Amino acid sequence: MPSKIIEKELEAAIIRFAGDSGDGMQLTGDQFTDTSAMMGNDIATFPDFPAEIRAPQGTLPGVSSFQLQFSKHEVFTPGDAPDVLVAMNPAALRVxxxxxxxxxxxxxxTDSFTEENLKKANWNTNPLLNHSLKDYSLIQVPVSSLTKNALQTTHIKLTEVNRCKNFFALGLMFWIYGRTLDHTIKWINEKFGKKPEIAEANVMALKAGYNYGDITETLQARYLVKKADIQPGVYRKITGNEATALGIVAAARLTGKQIFFGSYPITPASDILHQLSKHKNFNVKTFQAEDEIAACGAALGASFGGNIGITSTSGPGVCLKSEMINLAVMVELPLVIINVQRGGPSTGMP
Structure with a gap:
């Protein structure tokens, strides 16, 4: 480790990972969160998804981000302004x-700051060259090319190599904040157990990012956030979608009625459907429909039959459900509609 690097202890830290929708920022944030929880920090998170459906790669509407606050004290929010921003492309930086x-x-x-990507993100000049970032502690890392170099000995496709760059960035952040790699390595091996070559590549990228932080002299400090002083006991990490699913299960139990949950997969609402499909023994029926209209119509039909009809979606899907929502109003049938984030123009939220 370079002698110049010092360690600073912090009360809390707020990190935001940002990149294109295909850069794996949600997964990266999840893994940093899980690791911090395993290390005893109190945490709060805010995953942020773009409103548009499949926005063009590298554009401002396609930026996805994940913010978390981890602390040695109890926290109740993911924080306001991040202390650290990891920007995987010019659009993520702009937003x-x-x-x-x-x-x-x-x-x-830095690999993503090409002329084409800068143009897509409405940068007139390269912000890395015009001193517009002088107010920040800038760490320029060629993440994409370093990931490719680290995976030269693997036999996976180039597209799969490129998908590993989020783990390189995660490894670097693990080093900066003194996080262990063990939990994420275990998760990778379990997640990609049937594809050992993919698992190996992701682990290699993760370690390469960590080692880059360890050996480079561009980083002047590491930041440590000690375990939170919280009451001993059994704790669980829960997302809003998981809490919603548990609430629906509780509704079935308390009302004594059959729950019918009709949904069409859409990020970030799909997890509710996934969670509820595990709880059929609690009087919950799940139905993955062929489209948003069918999902809403099936839930409305279940309501007509005496069930509690529920459907879920994210911003754009609300627009697609509008016909069936209007029908529910016309026939005065109860219908529970869960709208999970992705607000924006013409996406079902003002």
């Missing part, structure tokens, strides 16, 4: 830069 605290750490994937 999120104004939220970063002055003097905050800015980790940039």
């Amino acid at each position: 999120n830069l104004n939220d970063l605290v002055k003097g905050g750490i800015l980790v940039i994937n």
Whole structure:
């Protein structure tokens, strides 16, 4: 480890991972969160998804992000302004830069700052070259090319190699904040157990990012957040979708009625359907429909039959359900509609 690097202890830290919808920012944030929880920190998270359906790669509407706060004390929110922004492309930087605290750490994937990507993100000049980022602690890392170099000995396709770059970024952040790799390595091996070559590549990328932080002299400090001083006991990490699913199960139990949950998969609402499909023994029926209209119509039909009809979606799906929602109003049948985030113009939220 370079002698210049010092360790600083923090009360709490707020990190935001941001990139294109296909850059794996939600997974990256999840893994940093899980690891921090396993290390005893109190945590709060905020995953943020773009409103548009399959926005063009590298554009502003396609930016996805994940923010978390982890602390040695009890926390109740994911925080306001992040202390650290990990920007995987120019669009992610453009969308999120104004939220970063002055003097905050800015980790940039320099490989993505091509002329084409800068144009897509409405940058007139390259912000890495015009001194516009002088108010931040800038860490420029060629994440994509370093990931490719680290995986030279693997036999996976180039597209699969590119998908590993989020683990390189995660490994680097693990090093900066003194996180262990063990939990994520275990998760990778379980997740990709049937594809050992993919599992190996992701682990290699994760370790490469960690080692980059360990050996490079561009990083001047590491930041440590000690375990939270919280009451001993059994704790669980729960997302809003998981809590919603448990609430629906509780509704079935308390009302004594059959729950019919009709849904069409859409990020980030799909997890509710996944969770409820595990609880058929609690008087809950789940139905994955062929489209949003069918999902809503099936739930409305179940309501007509005496069940508690519930359907879920995210912003864009609400528009597609509008016909059946209007029918529910016309015939005055109860219908529970769960709308999970992704607000924006013409996406079912003002």
